[in-house]
Amino acid sequence: MSLKNPKLLLAIPAIALIFIFMILPITNMVEMSFRTPGISAPFGDAYTTMHYDRILSDGYYWGVLLRSLLTAGAVTLLCLLVSYPIAWHMSKAKGMKAVLLYACIASPLMTGVLVRNFGWMIAAALNGPLNETLLALGIIERPLRLLFTQGLVILALVHVFVPFMVLPINNALRNISPTLIEASSSMGANRREVFRDIILPLSFPGIYPGMILVYVLAVAAYVTPALLGGQMVSYMPTLIIGELTGTFQWPFGSALAIVLSVSTILVVGLFTALTSRLMERSKA
């Protein structure tokens, strides 16, 4: 280690920023989750595990947690289905066309979540374009109530996270050497076999981080369920923010946030274990 280099001192402001305003606060939150409820303040002085007991013994919280985890899982899978063809198509494009396609991915990515969700509010209105299209196609007979449904929340979340999945998959696909594909097709593999045995395994280094990132972000998404889910369905993030800003139950809100984080980490760990076994099998 070359810690003697004076240039390393230049990292101090950045490290301080992340340490003081992120690591310390999150550690602090863990401590907060063990505090007793406050009477006149948001939290008390003594320590207790009562918040965790309450969450883990109440079926209501289990239900909301399960809904959050499952919804994020559905969002992640749908994201993969939408992103893979786009990433594939992008990886083939060159020149001005490629720039335009990148702009199509980058513009939604750089437009705020709230703004994009608002777009879905317009689309899903009773006399909005989504209903009009379905009516015109004869799929439905009268307009559907789409706003404030779980389906719309999932659709909007997929829209929010697609760019996060397209970009890593596109990078992985671009890194696949075309000679490899030529070699395997000259050895008699058909298109489907080339895809299954060469392209899909080699795009995995993009699929895996993309899926993890989308899952972790989707579990904790707050704006979309709050705006498009209405009061009908509750997810963990809406519950957490409600406890913190509505009823000022800081210790209980922290405990909810930690339960959500720990279960997310468990899901990600399980997924990693499963996929690494799958990868080893496909290599063999």
Add this chain to the structure above:
Amino acid sequence: MSEMTNAFPYRKTVNIGFGMLIVLLYVFLMAPLVMIIGASFTKGLMIEFPPQGISFRWYAEFFNRQDLVDGLFMSLRIGAVTAVVTMTVAMMAAIAGRVLSGKLSGWFQLGMTLPLLVPELLTAVGLLFFLYKIQLAKTVLGLQMGHILMSFPYAYVSIAAAMRQVPQSLEEASQSLGATGLQTFRLVILPLVMPGLAMGGIFAFINSFDLYTISLLLKPLGGNTLPLALFDFLTYEFKPTAAAAATLSILLSIAGVALVQRLVGLQRAF
């Protein structure tokens, strides 16, 4: 040969099907933005798409709404400070990161992007209690620190990528010719990483402009950012004014995308 002639029509339908799928997916990506822009020109009183007639009245209405305009200015101010601070701090960190090699460099990179990898909700909840503890709760400075933290990784990633393009030998050459560290930075490194630095600033600004959860929990007394003001507006009034406000936000990100394309090219940036 016969196999090829048999496969050909099948392949053609598959290609047409794939083409249609791709078009549909791009429509899915762009539709919400197009609908907002379209709805902002609505002539009538209700949000509608496609709009009936063209009018700019909702833009005028937006600039007459004190709460939304206040939010816009607050977001612009916080975004500007965020861009300047993150560019400076990330530039320094990127110079330091160059010294490290191998595994250590990987860990450093991971540490610097941590605020991006941990969900905003978690950081926001932690910061809420922490700012309360250090007596910065409900102040603009507290909110500003939250925005700087959340936008820092975007600035760092672009600047560090630009730094990697600068050959280390140039630095050594300049130093062996007698330039001080500061001179080497100002005359050799800075001009070369300028596009990456600017791009980092743009990303940081736009990210800060759009942050919601962290702003909601840390908002100062009596102050709202544009997304917060817009959310409040949308929960009570579903009027085209919101479409006008959202269109301004979309135009900002399109300008950002165009600028990034000019500076370094989108393919290298993403």
